[in-house]
Amino acid sequence: MEEFKVIDNYLCVKLPEEVDHHKSAYISENADRYILGEQVNHVVFDFEATRFMDSSGIGIIMGRYKKIACFGGKVFAIHADRQIKRILYMSGMHKIIEIME
Amino acid sequence: MIEIKQKEPIAAGERDSMKNEMALEFDAVSTNESFARVAVAAFITPLNPTVEELADVKTAVSEAVTNAIIHGYENVYGYGRHGELKPVHVKVQEGKVYVRCRIEGDILHIEVEDKGIGIENLDKAMEPLYTSKPELERSGMGFAFMEAFMDDLEVESKPLLGTTVRMQKKLGCSNFIQGED
Numbered sequence A: 001m002e003e004f005k006v007i008d009n010y011l012c013v014k015l016p017e018e019v020d021h022h023k024s025a026y027i028s029e030n031a032d033r034y035i036l037g038e039q040v041n042h043v044v045f046d047f048e049a050t051r052f053m054d055s056s057g058i059g060i061i062m063g064r065y066k067k068i069a070c071f072g073g074k075v076f077a078i079h080a081d082r083q084i085k086r087i088l089y090m091s092g093m094h095k096i097i098e099i100m101e
Numbered sequence B: 001m002i003e004i005k006q007k008e009p010i011a012a013g014e015r016d017s018m019k020n021e022m023a024l025e026f027d028a029v030s031t032n033e034s035f036a037r038v039a040v041a042a043f044i045t046p047l048n049p050t051v052e053e054l055a056d057v058k059t060a061v062s063e064a065v066t067n068a069i070i071h072g073y074e075n076v077y078g079y080g081r082h083g084e085l086k087p088v089h090v091k092v093q094e095g096k097v098y099v100r101c102r103i104e105g106d107i108l109h110i111e112v113e114d115k116g117i118g119i120e121n122l123d124k125a126m127e128p129l130y131t132s133k134p135e136l137e138r139s140g141m142g143f144a145f146m147e148a149f150m151d152d153l154e155v156e157s158k159p160l161l162g163t164t165v166r167m168q169k170k171l172g173c174s175n176f177i178q179g180e181d
Ligand SMILES: Nc1ncnc2c1ncn2[C@@H]1O[C@H](COP(=O)(O)OP(=O)(O)O)[C@@H](O)[C@H]1O
Pocket: A055, B063, B067, B068, B069, B071, B072, B073, B114, B116, B117, B118, B119, B125, B126, B130, B131, B132, B133, B138, B139, B140, B141, B142, B143, B144, B163
């Protein structure tokens, strides 16, 4: 699967153009397979291709965060455009994950 | 040489008198979430909304329509990548979602209705972070986003009869600087 890559102990998830409820189960279930199956400590969400996200995306991020935070894992968001950043900040995600510039 | 002319913005006078309406009715399945927000976005383009206004409206529509589908009719699973329902044994509940839009001058009115299970405690439902379906990893931010991205939000709901969400937004007035990216 192209969208999920393990590099060292990081799982990198390439998010689709639109992150909504329709896509959320696919993203969460596959990410969890790597989190549980491989030696993954941290998760990186790559928003490079993403032009739209609603609160379903926040659910995806919080869900993965809960799965790895208790083992000291960290969640990162990279390549988030202004619109995505607004959604992340508005829902307080910047307090629990690292939003890279 | 091709000359690309910038679209003329609608003059203020013309805008005030502008009136337009549309209605959509579609099955309560997750594939229609993107359909609904793209349709509404296309409907409002004659008003020349800013990039930010367009994103705000799309997010609000997406939240309201998604709520109708997963809470109203309890079609909780999105379709998989290849169009299959996950898990495969889950039956799709029948139901329609109704989206009505009205433009009056520079005000956009949106109504999203379902005839689903309705909401018992509206005050609680509208609290940020509250979700009745934490097992589905809902974030409970849907109503908070609708409130933040639109100028006005009203919710009417009757248990077992359904829910109607009414939202309003004035377009073409955001102080977002276009072309900054
Ligand atoms: N159309 C609806 N029909 C029934 N219940 C709804 C509807 N919309 C919202 N709700 C209720 O309100 C709660 C909060 O909605 P929301 O803020 O969008 O959060 P979330 O969708 O993440 O649960 C939902 O968990 C649900 O219980």
